[in-house]
Amino acid sequence: MSEIVDGTHAGADQIMPQADEDEDGPSIRSLPLDAWHRGRGARMVEFAGYHMPIQYDGILPEHLWTREHAGLFDVSHMGQLRLTGEGVETALESLLPADITGHPIGKARYSLLLSEDGGILDDLMLTRAPDGSIYMVVNGATKWDDIAHLREHLPDDITINHLEDQALVAVQGPTAVAAVARLVPGVDGLTFMDAGAFDWAGTPLWISRSGYTGEDGVEISLPADAAAAFVDALSADPEVRPIGLGARDSLRLEAGLPLYGHDLDPETTPIAADLGFALSKRRREERGFPGADRILAEREAGPALKRVGLAVEGRQPVREGATVIDESGAATGHVTSGGHSPSLGRAIAMAYVPLSQAVPGSTVRLSQRGKIHEAAVVALPFVPHRYHRKGDQK
Template sequence: MSDLEIGEQIVAIEDAPEGEDVIQLLPLDAWHRARGGRMVPFAGYEMPVQYEGIMAEHLWTRQSAGLFDVSHMGQLVFTYGDDETGDTDAVAKALEAVLPGDVTGLKQGRMRYSLLLAEDGGILDDLMVTRRTVDGTDEVYMVVNGATKYDDIGYLLEVLPDDVTMNLQDEQALLAVQGPKAVDALARLVPGVEALVFMTAGAFDWNGTPLWISRSGYTGEDGFEISIPAEVAAAFADAICAEPEVKPIGLGARDSLRLEAGLPLYGHDLDPETTPVMADLGFALSKRRREAGDFAGAGRILAERENGPATKRVGLVVAGRQPVREGATVVDADGATIGRVTSGGFAPTLGAPIGMAFVPTALATPGTVLRLSQRGKFHEATVAAMPFVPHNYVRQSKTTGA
């Protein structure tokens, strides 16, 4: 399988958000170009799709560590009122009107995957939310998708009370170091990060520059996301890539890595027509919130959870070597469309094509054989449990045993 063939899966995700006429540049734009990054438009930004090749970058990340520039993502900070000490309980409660997770129950430095929901329960975005204290101010920090961040901001401005202040941290870059050796490389630059465990975060310092670092990511591997002032991002990128474990990695490998990890991509596997239950993201509905039923679309979502949705997101392993891409259809014996493929590509770790699709719930059981139609040709696929490649998150500190 060539890099050209693997790279075809990126074509489908190179769409700028509606209304975005101007392509923006990342803080590291010149840095990427100087290192041979092939730039493509994605989520309204010029972003590197690859450096030395998607296959090589994918496999390097799985065995060592890669640096990803995800500065297109939206970094939002929420505070309450004019008091610098803030009231994160009030902010968290306000956010829970549109997020189905337990935000008020989050402890300092803890983060949670959640979903921004429309009134009817459709998914407007998926995101990470963290409670933190920075420079003495208690706040809620949220990272949203780049292609949806301005729509998210507009929606949140409508639904949040006036006492909640929301700021877009557009002066901050966001970098991710992912892979089994990420902790070794990053800990040499920023001692102490090794004490973090999956879905925790904290404030750190690098040569006098404040960093906010979480142990999280979008590859299924161990890794970190680093919020850093944009003006020093290039110097930090130079420093981390000087470590022998780390190479810069582009969008192409990011997409194939997240697909192997069974992680959905908003705008493709998730959209406003999809509910959390349809998307197989029921874990994002916390027990307390389910029992209270006090989030957007709760009636519809809880009914689907009780009775089952009409369709469900599943993983696919495709027979043969030819990947089946987004837009292919799932068909019955008569050729009638009964489902849709939302992501697809070649999995370098597995050496086989895989994908995600929405199919009738009755066909969502692993082992079910499906028929796919793409460009007039039929392909056989088998429903598979996700992730396709096991996650390697570090859930217990090796230094503290916590």
């Protein structure tokens, strides 16, 4: 069992209120930027154990602003971890399907924490830092379970630092990187999934060119006590506006990005979730990750159900929990995320449907509160990703 300690400096949510448990029962915590959000008129909700901003000016204008300019998101509820110790990469490969030992230093990677039978316990981002540590960001609603799982399954000589004194903010949109670069020179030299250490007025920053909106942008880890001054400086730029959880959810839905606890859960495998890209080639060949036999068998034969995008007919959105039905009305699948797409002006959803229907152009029937909706399977993402990859022109 590995050790966990409180860390110091570090080198994706659909709105569904939850609370972490402590010895006295549920407790709702405040983010480092709580007063900053309230001072800007944010409507606050309880989510993942924290008071968080759901919106400032409204979900629709915040969504469209991010697609056209730069949105500033507070994602400090996410779990930031730093793992150190001899053989940390190999140790983590016993729990994740990623090729960590062969992954370049300073490059972020999307991966999955898997159960013994191949179900998804969480999705996460990890980076091999230059000092040999692994920087990992996990979902806020699952971070305590993730930490417990890592503690239980990693060797004793691997130390897990939970970076509770670090804030995490994301700046997303077509002008996001330029806005950050005006404060932090050199950030625009990063390409998609690059990460590195930077400095702002003597404050250490760990920045990755990544995010969960489908837009170009960065995620910035920094000391919590410096967060308010930093976001003040960022939001002084007319291109940058604060954005709440509501628009964060509609943006990631348009981008076709799954949300843990809704589109992903312990009953779902990476193949069913259409996340086969997270299974590195070497790891597939070696089969040394949890649930490898089941996952690779599904990769060969196909899963019973598969996550797809749906274009829903009519104006009424179909929400999570709606049922995919056959001609007789029998349930064959289920909707996991759904809503109105501000960019497309129509209802969209993600659902798990039988493999025979998981082809763009297939039609499906959905049942929601006794009403039947027609929908067509479409390729994901709904809105094209605009990540800045190596070789792209600036």
